[in-house]
Amino acid sequence: MIKKSKNESEMGYSNKVTASDVAKQAGVSKWTVSRAFSQGASISTKAREKVLKAATELGYRPNLLARSLTIRKTRLIGLVVDEMDNPNLLQLIKETSLKLQQRGYLSVLINISEHGEQEKQISLADQFQIDGLIFLGTTLTEALVDLAQTIQHIPLIVLCRNSDIPHIQVVSTDGYGAGKQIAALLAKQGYQRIGYMTGPISESTQLNRLEGFRDGLAELDLKVEVILEAGHYGRTAGFNTLNQYLATPSDRQPIEALFCENDVLALGALDALHRKSHADRIGIVGFDDIDEASSPYYALTTYQQPLKQLVDEAIRCLDGERETSRPLLLPGELIIRQSH
Incomplete structure (x- = not known):
C-alpha cells in the first residue's frame, strides 16, 4: 500500500493519488483503471472490483479534466449574466445551475455587467472549451452578437428573452x-x-x-x-x-x-x-x-414566469433532445394582487 511520508502527514497534505498509483496497488494496467471509471467500457467484474477497492484505499478520484480532453467534452456550461442586482436573475441562476448539476454538468458564471470586458469574458470561456453557453435574460450588445455568431461549435441558448440571431436557440416566456x-x-x-x-x-x-x-x-x-x-x-x-x-x-x-x-x-x-x-x-x-x-x-x-419549465426546456436543447431552431415560448400566469 502507498503511504504518506512522515513529513507529508505532519504538513497535512500529500501528493495527489494518480491512476498509475491505483494500477500499481491493484496489480493492473493504467488503461484498466481508466476503463473501470468509464461508463460502458469493456472490463471484467473482477478487474473492476480490484480497481475500485484500490481506489477507495488510496482515496483516488478520477481526473475529469484529463478525461474531457480525450472525449472532447468538458461538461462545463457557461451562464452569461448582466443585471446582477435583479432578484429574478438570482432565482434563475439557482434553478439553472441545480438542473445542470442533475444532468452531470458544472456551471461557470460569466458576469458581463462591466462594459468593455464582455467580449473578453466570452472568449475566455470559449478557450476553456465549454460545452455550451446559456444567456440568462442577458441584453446582447452588437459586439456580443458578432462574437456569438463566430462560436457555432457549441449550443448557444438565450433564456428568458427573444432573439432572431442565427445559431442561437430561444427559450422564453411568451x-x-x-x-x-x-x-x-x-x-x-x-x-x-x-x-x-x-x-x-x-x-x-x-x-x-x-x-x-x-x-x-x-x-x-x-x-x-x-x-x-x-x-x-x-x-x-x-x-x-x-x-x-x-x-x-x-x-x-x-x-x-x-x-x-x-x-x-x-x-x-x-x-x-x-x-x-x-x-x-x-x-x-x-x-x-x-x-x-x-x-x-x-x-x-x-x-x-414558468422558470422551472423554461430551464428544463433550455437544458433539453443543450442536450440535443429538442431539435428546433424556432423560438420556444411558454405561457406564464397573471398573479392578481392589489397594486393595479
Missing part, C-alpha cells in the same frame, strides 16, 4: 401574450391613460412585452400614452424614472396606470408613489413575481 393579458386587465379596471416603463433597450434581444401590451390596448381602442425609459433593471432606476415623470410639469394629464417591464422597476415605481402619497392614484403592474412582490406593503400584481 412576453407578447403576457403583454396582451395585462392590457386587458388594466382596460377592465377602467384606466384610459396608460404608460409603460422599460429597462435597457436592445435590438438583438427583446422581451416583446411592450409589443403585446401595445397591441392589446389597441384592440380595446386604447394606446400606450408614454414610455418611460429606466435604462437598466434597478429599483433605484424605477424610483427615479417615475419620480422624475411625476415632478415634470406637463400640459397632458398624467397616466393612470403603468406596466413596468419587471418587478424590480415596479417596486421602485411604487416607492416613488408612496413617497408622494400617490399610491392610490396610479395602478402598477410588474413582471416576474419575485418574492418581495407578495409583500403586503407592495401587494404587486405581476406576471409569473
